[in-house]
Amino acid sequence: MMILALAGGMLCRHYCNTDGKGYITTSKNNWFKVNYTRKIQHFAAYLVPLLSPPTAPLGILPHLWESLFVLFMFLVLIKPVREFSTFFMLQFNSLDRVEDRPNTLKWIELSVCEL
Numbered sequence: 001m002m003i004l005a006l007a008g009g010m011l012c013r014h015y016c017n018t019d020g021k022g023y024i025t026t027s028k029n030n031w032f033k034v035n036y037t038r039k040i041q042h043f044a045a046y047l048v049p050l051l052s053p054p055t056a057p058l059g060i061l062p063h064l065w066e067s068l069f070v071l072f073m074f075l076v077l078i079k080p081v082r083e084f085s086t087f088f089m090l091q092f093n094s095l096d097r098v099e100d101r102p103n104t105l106k107w108i109e110l111s112v113c114e115l
Contacts, residue, residue, distance in 0.1 A: 002091065004044045005044075005090075006087070007094075008038075008040055008094030008095070009089070010090060011094070012032075022083070022089040023101075024096060025098070034094070038094065038097060041095045042108075045070050045074075050063075074105055077105060092104075095108060
């Protein structure tokens with residue numbers, strides 16, 4: 001999931017402009033939309049808890065731990081961490097739409113909690 005976020009962030013940085021702190025600045029005239037990389041993040045967040053190796057223990061508890069891990073991945077993207085680290089800012093760029101600010105992480109986590 002983190003690798004997909006990093007790849008999506010690099011793609012966003014390649015095709016979109018950024019401000020001084022590293023946030024994506026887009027307009028309606030841009031042909032590349034952050035929505036594409038955000039949707040990949042949504043699929044990854046929903047699939048990570050469901051994809052487990054065949055030797056994994058059965059039951060609900062392993063899936064709860066995997067869901068908690070997904071939420072932890074979003075937790076490391078909070079503002080103080082992402083503004084300090086370029087690595088985490090790149091990951092945040094892959095899911096941050098301008099129209100969702102400042103509630104981007106809140107809405108992402110609420111959609112993952114629907115699992």
